[in-house]
Amino acid sequence: xxxxxxxxxxxxxxxxxxxxxxxxxxxxxxxxxxxxxxxxxxxxxxxxxxxxxxxxxxxxxxxxxxxxxxxxxxxxxxxxxxxxxxxxxxxxxxxxxxxxxxxxxxxxxxxxxxxxxxxxxxxxxxxxxxxxxxxxxxxxxxxxxxxxxxxxxxxxxxxxxxxxxxxxxxxxxxxxxxxxxxxxxxxxxxxxxxxxxxxxxxxxxxxxxxxxxxxxxxxxxxxxx
Amino acid sequence: xxxxxxxxxxxxxxxxxxxxxxxxxxxxxxxxxxxxxxxxxxxxxxxxxxxxxxxxxxxxxxxxxxxxxxxxxxxxxxxxxxxxxxxxxxxxxxxxxxxxxxxxxxxxxxxxxxxxxxxxxxxxxxxxxxxxxxxxxxxxxxxxxxxxxxxxxxxxxxxxxxxxxxxxxxxxxxxxxxxxxxxxxxxxxxxxxxxxxxxxxxxxxxxxxxxxxxxxxxxxxxxxx
Numbered sequence: 001x002x003x004x005x006x007x008x009x010x011x012x013x014x015x016x017x018x019x020x021x022x023x024x025x026x027x028x029x030x031x032x033x034x035x036x037x038x039x040x041x042x043x044x045x046x047x048x049x050x051x052x053x054x055x056x057x058x059x060x061x062x063x064x065x066x067x068x069x070x071x072x073x074x075x076x077x078x079x080x081x082x083x084x085x086x087x088x089x090x091x092x093x094x095x096x097x098x099x100x101x102x103x104x105x106x107x108x109x110x111x112x113x114x115x116x117x118x119x120x121x122x123x124x125x126x127x128x129x130x131x132x133x134x135x136x137x138x139x140x141x142x143x144x145x146x147x148x149x150x151x152x153x154x155x156x157x158x159x160x161x162x163x164x165x166x167x168x169x170x171x172x173x174x175x176x177x178x179x180x181x182x183x184x185x186x187x188x189x190x191x192x193x194x195x196x197x198x199x200x201x202x203x204x205x206x207x208x209x210x211x212x213x214x215x216x217x218x219x220x221x222x223x224x225x
Numbered sequence: 226x227x228x229x230x231x232x233x234x235x236x237x238x239x240x241x242x243x244x245x246x247x248x249x250x251x252x253x254x255x256x257x258x259x260x261x262x263x264x265x266x267x268x269x270x271x272x273x274x275x276x277x278x279x280x281x282x283x284x285x286x287x288x289x290x291x292x293x294x295x296x297x298x299x300x301x302x303x304x305x306x307x308x309x310x311x312x313x314x315x316x317x318x319x320x321x322x323x324x325x326x327x328x329x330x331x332x333x334x335x336x337x338x339x340x341x342x343x344x345x346x347x348x349x350x351x352x353x354x355x356x357x358x359x360x361x362x363x364x365x366x367x368x369x370x371x372x373x374x375x376x377x378x379x380x381x382x383x384x385x386x387x388x389x390x391x392x393x394x395x396x397x398x399x400x401x402x403x404x405x406x407x408x409x410x411x412x413x414x415x416x417x418x419x420x421x422x423x424x425x426x427x428x429x430x431x432x433x434x435x436x437x438x439x440x441x442x443x444x445x446x447x448x449x450x
Contacts, residue, residue: 160434162423
């Protein structure tokens, strides 16, 4: 350890060298939090895992909570940004909802570590995670609004049809089942697409599924997602 | 502290006197685990919260993991027992599934503490929780089998219908959304019934919903649940 590096980030000896130092910290923390638990992981252990001094880690993240907050914020900010990009395309509501749900589920499903399981930790109810919680609420209400638009465009239901209340947030809740599926080591290859199909199905949408999937994929390409 | 009580449970000074000592320990632990976190809660703190010496707590539960295992086992053993009682009634598959789902969701929704959020903890992947995990798998496969029976009894789907794969365990996953809903402080009065309705809806069942709900409630009374 040399004196010049004290309190400053080290940029050598890291195992994941294609990442920036904060990205490396986030990825190492995601692994430790999901594999060993949040409370059981110290900032010292995170620093060791990236080959960095603890003081250097604090240069990027003042606290362990700040690392978790960044990991969790990312899980809601990315789909919210995707929603904005999709909005500019002026899509039919079922295509917009399917595309948003696919993008959201793909990140929950393919991120290096299953960070989604961390959002129910009691720590996350504290003030330090207010930004994450408000982003998560915004995402939930985005799904609710899109669901209401899909429902409004459907033919009138028959007596034997069940019509979910948009306020039950069923599509948002379906996306939240992915961390559980991942944690169980289950799920199909096309799992994110399956959840998106299920989202439209549960709202009572019926039609040409291949066409819907193709339109959704096209929208995501156009949105740069 | 008197010598006679050493290593033996104390039966006085407890705040929840209608419960047995192990029940009190379980309830206090459920509160602390869900409100402050599992890793952050010591057996000492649990013992203090029920007004018991730590040595007395160990008389009932050898480890903290044993307390969590008992709490989690209960969440799967109760619906599995309910399933056995329903099986004796020889019900139509949609009634059986609706009733099981209602009983399962009611316990997840109305238990004093939201214990369902604890099943994704990394600790739960260890050998000590093997019994819970195998019970949870049994419950998941019970939902899968009942879902397959409901699907088999439906009229042939039309091209525009989406038919969920029973292997996707969508009904089991819907029940797992309740801990998230509870954690968010959201959900309707009839939330367990809503999830049961949604379970049948998602499988594509259509019919007289009031009759289904009445049959399900009757079956649960007959099953003593």
